[in-house]
Ligand code: GTP
């Protein structure tokens with residue numbers, strides 16, 4: 001018997017529709033599917049409705065294929081292990097397609113490309129797509145995922161349709177976005193962001209890891225802002241394949257934001273209520289694996305404070321008619337870094353992730369649970385067998401490689417978070433009082449400092465630097481420039497992006513205060529100077545007191561620093577070295593400014609607004625006078 005959702009036994013260009021109702025598709029959606037069926041030649045088509053039943057069906061299909069296994073220690077949790085060549089975003093194969101190169105990436109005089117995105121011409125994009133996608137779904141099922149970035153009824157939300165041949169991607173998109181029939185109903189015959197994805201298959205046809213098909217050699221992630229198209233081939237993992245996230249919400253999102261006058265940012269959104277009951281929201285941009293999820297799930301250690309989470313990775317923000325900056329989280333779930341997550345570092349995440357969650361590349365235990373670095377004190381592995389992320393037996397203290405991949409992740413529904421903000425789905429968004437920038441800086445950068453004004457704040461964002469992490473293909477821990485924590489996510493020329501930020505300063509707007517934070521300073525013994533995690537509430541307390549106008553800051557050449565004694569350290573088990581945390585080493589900063597200027601000149605050149613160069617000049621003069 002046919003599935004009840006199948007209206008008619010129908011075909012699209014020879015492929016049979018095995019799930020979903022063709023009749024509910026608008027002419028535009030239907031055309032999009034037809035064109036890609038013609039290109040990819042799938043045997044079957046499945047139009048996703050987002051139902052619980054569909055989800056169960058896909059999970060058991062994945063289980064049967066050996067792509068995921070159940071984790072019986074928890075409720076409806078699953079483990080996927082990828083091909084070890086497909087574990088992170090591939091930045092060098094991520095491209096922006098525009099007519100003119102300069103619209104996509106900065107073109108400095110030096111002629112060098114500064115690593116702020118890669119350009120491809122429309123002709124070469126067409127060629128790359130044809131070479132990879134022609135017939136790539138022969139013998140398989142094409143899934144069609146209608147999804148909304150942002151609460152479906154929010155005027156700030158945007159709709160996309162993703163075509164994919166991965167059921168793992170469908171189940172993950174169901175967690176990370178609002179997905180299914182309700183989105184098609186909202187869409188009507190309007191336009192949408194067109195997303196095409198295939199895990200691909202190697203040219204020689206050989207799958208080294210049949211449980212995780214992919215084609216690492218020919219991976220490519222393409223974006224065409226002019227037509228709002230995303231095409232991704234060869235990877236099944238994370239930001240390469242869950243196209244709503246980085247590809248749509250950031251790369252295409254920021255191009256839409258530019259033309260409509262708003263901001264699409266790599267930022268968490270956190271609500272914070274002070275002991276007097278006054279609530280503020282803050283947004284914070286840190287590069288990948290630099291603490292967004294952790295701060296978004298802050299458990300304040302100072303009494304009287306309450307923190308609530310709106311989002312942990314992406315913020316869409318726009319000034320309303322009253323000049324208030326309002327933010328929504330376009331996502332519906334958390335795709336969070338597993339290693340380091342524990343009841344000590346992030347108890348909120350631990351209370352979120354053990355139901356309805358897909359884990360990828362973590363280790364598993366013989367009692368049907370998961371394991372990763374950071375859980376040593378909570379899971380006694382001496383009484384269990386541990387299988388590492390590659391499927392090999394792992395013994396703590398003996399095995400030389402980590403049990404979990406450093407970029408292993410949980411994919412979990414946001415509404416399960418015990419501290420989810422009551423307004424997290426509010427259609428108009430939450431009002432933002434402060435913006436934080438930050439990175440992983442072992443030396444020289446204070447725990448917190450404040451921008452003198454908006455221009456200085458924009459320069460602060462443009463100058464973010466951070467140690468490399470395992471979220472992308474880079475090796476080692478070199479300090480890299482990462483403007484606005486968006487280096488891998490710009491959808492257009494970074495210099496124009498900075499200009500767009502400067503243009504937010506318009507009469508009648510209440511611009512948020514801007515701060516820079518660094519949880520990652522280290523002492524001579526390479527130990528963290530600051531306890532971090534829940535103790536970051538002491539810095540958040542300082543920030544909201546600044547927002548409320550308290551006179552607790554003092555001027556310094558690099559910006560406003562806390563006056564002595566203005567950070568609440570009460571109750572800390574050991575007193576941090578505040579001198580080291582706030583030391584402004586003039587020779588370090590002169591060097592820092594020179595390398596930022598050099599980077600700007602080499603990587604962005606004249607595309608970077610002159611105001612930003614002026615900010616560096618002024619800061620240098622202040623330092624030389626000090
Ligand atoms: P993406 O999902 O890649 O964008 O990462 P993220 O910015 O959300 O980073 P996340 O919160 O997952 O943190 C990444 C790593 O930083 C984890 O290993 C954390 O344990 C560590 N971390 C987070 N906050 C702190 C902190 O305050 N202090 C220290 N020392 N480490 C931290």
Ligand code: SPV
Pocket residue numbers: 088089237238239240245246287288289313335471472
């Ligand atoms: C990041 O790298 O910033 C992530 C993970 O949030 S991914 O979705 O893979 O981009």
Ligand code: MN
Pocket residue numbers: 266287288289313
């Ligand atoms: Mn991220």
